[in-house]
Amino acid sequence: MLECLPEGPVDHTTGKINPAKTCQPIGAMYAALGIHGCLPHSHGSQGCCAYHRMHLTRHFRDPVMASSSSFTEGASVFGGAANLKTSIKNVFAIYNPEIMAVHTTCLSETIGDDIPNIIRQAEIPEGKVVIHVNTPSYQGSHITGFAGMCRAMVSYLSQSDGFQKDQVNVLPGFVNPGDMREIRRIVNEMGVKLILFPDTSGVLDTPLTSRYQMYPKGGATVAEIRDAGNSSLTLALGSFASNDAADLLQEKCGVTGIPLKLPIGLKATDDFIMALKDWFGVEVPKSLEVERGQVIDTLIDTHFHYQGKTVALFGDPDHLIAMTEFLIAMGMVPKYVLTGTPGKTFEAEVNAMLEAAGITGSRVKADGDLFELHQWIREEKVDLLIGTTYGKYIARKEDIPLVRFGFPILDRAVHPLMPVVGYRGCLRLIEQISNALLERRDRDALDEDFELIL
Numbered sequence: 001m002l003e004c005l006p007e008g009p010v011d012h013t014t015g016k017i018n019p020a021k022t023c024q025p026i027g028a029m030y031a032a033l034g035i036h037g038c039l040p041h042s043h044g045s046q047g048c049c050a051y052h053r054m055h056l057t058r059h060f061r062d063p064v065m066a067s068s069s070s071f072t073e074g075a076s077v078f079g080g081a082a083n084l085k086t087s088i089k090n091v092f093a094i095y096n097p098e099i100m101a102v103h104t105t106c107l108s109e110t111i112g113d114d115i116p117n118i119i120r121q122a123e124i125p126e127g128k129v130v131i132h133v134n135t136p137s138y139q140g141s142h143i144t145g146f147a148g149m150c151r152a153m154v155s156y157l158s159q160s161d162g163f164q165k166d167q168v169n170v171l172p173g174f175v176n177p178g179d180m181r182e183i184r185r186i187v188n189e190m191g192v193k194l195i196l197f198p199d200t201s202g203v204l205d206t207p208l209t210s211r212y213q214m215y216p217k218g219g220a221t222v223a224e225i226r227d228a229g230n231s232s233l234t235l236a237l238g239s240f241a242s243n244d245a246a247d248l249l250q251e252k253c254g255v256t257g258i259p260l261k262l263p264i265g266l267k268a269t270d271d272f273i274m275a276l277k278d279w280f281g282v283e284v285p286k287s288l289e290v291e292r293g294q295v296i297d298t299l300i301d302t303h304f305h306y307q308g309k310t311v312a313l314f315g316d317p318d319h320l321i322a323m324t325e326f327l328i329a330m331g332m333v334p335k336y337v338l339t340g341t342p343g344k345t346f347e348a349e350v351n352a353m354l355e356a357a358g359i360t361g362s363r364v365k366a367d368g369d370l371f372e373l374h375q376w377i378r379e380e381k382v383d384l385l386i387g388t389t390y391g392k393y394i395a396r397k398e399d400i401p402l403v404r405f406g407f408p409i410l411d412r413a414v415h416p417l418m419p420v421v422g423y424r425g426c427l428r429l430i431e432q433i434s435n436a437l438l439e440r441r442d443r444d445a446l447d448e449d450f451e452l453i454l
Helices: 024-032 046-060 073-078 081-094 104-113 115-121 142-156 175-189 224-228 239-253 268-278 286-306 316-331 344-356 370-379 387-398 422-453
Strands: 038-041 099-104 130-135 165-171 194-195 232-239 257-262 310-314 333-339 363-365 385-387 402-404
Touching: 024 038, 024 046, 024 142, 038 316, 038 333, 046 165, 073 104, 081 099, 081 115, 099 115, 099 142, 099 344, 104 344, 115 130, 142 175, 142 224, 142 239, 165 175, 165 224, 165 239, 165 268, 165 286, 175 194, 175 286, 175 316, 175 344, 175 363, 175 422, 194 224, 194 310, 224 232, 224 239, 232 239, 232 268, 239 257, 239 316, 257 268, 268 286, 268 422, 286 316, 316 333, 316 344, 316 422, 333 344, 370 387, 385 387, 385 422, 387 402, 402 422
Parallel strands: 038 099, 099 130, 165 194, 165 232, 232 257, 310 333, 310 385, 333 363, 385 402
Antiparallel strands: none
């Protein structure tokens, strides 16, 4: 039976086949790239760092820079302290970043390197900063690593000067640069001063020029992340990716944190905008009202394309929670919802939404894999599959249309620039879902016409 299923990696630590996730260091590296002038540093072997850079580069279609402690057999036996100290010295001397963000790998975690102590003993130039997060690859997922690096930003950098400014911190979660640009645009439209971190817009979506910049103009500055401790409010978008950092910011600096879903879909975007309106006492601008009206109009115009259609979706938990809510609002039936990231709160939250909508018979699972999802689909087929590039094997085998969504998307271009958050993101998702189902309907109609001719 195995030979009929999609080929892919096996997670030997937990017995997973095609796990719907990747490892913690990738998430930590991506978050670090959202700091201006930052060079992510992988404390482990060169192979780990090369894989993580390659995976991010393939998704974002932009070169991802990172350094490595370059472990060899000696470091594997005696520890990597000397390697990390030398790396910090060399990186600042040769590449001159404003900040280094160190994350660990399986090897350095198994050895048990004391990263904070090693950093304290290292030669760090005046005015430069080194932060770190422990990211054992055999636990959690890339979302866990992303959340850990965001927390490290707050732990090392954020400070309170004893007074609060009329500004908001937004922790955007593991989303594309295009999404971060859209979040910034919405907050700016609301007339609220914003500190967005991490922020990979202007870093991994830079234009092609005649000159290479190792540290592009984008990203949240160290000064902005420090000043986040003086904000009056933090909006944590996506509980799995952002809540830890928001909780620490509230505990450390007294900044009120409000957890929200990722603003994917109509209701989640409404909640995001209303949180800003209620806290800061600002009015929702006409421009956003028009955008929302366009979404409602489009939903009415296209509802017969997808009304009652069943869908299987997989990916990162924060994306799936918001997407499930939007699919229900569209009149679709989320039949299978699966994430590779551990966390029972995911199952509870999705099941609660399904129950409230009167949807029964659905399967929801955290810490799952695509082998199991494929088995579910074989037992009872769905009309649409939504997920990452790795869903294409199931889609081909079972002849189901696939809407690519989330991370990673390795076989399509442009997606990192196009938002799925906000009202503009709603329109894009409606377009993708509607067109995928229409193309399938038209193809089936052609097949029927051909059979009649024969």
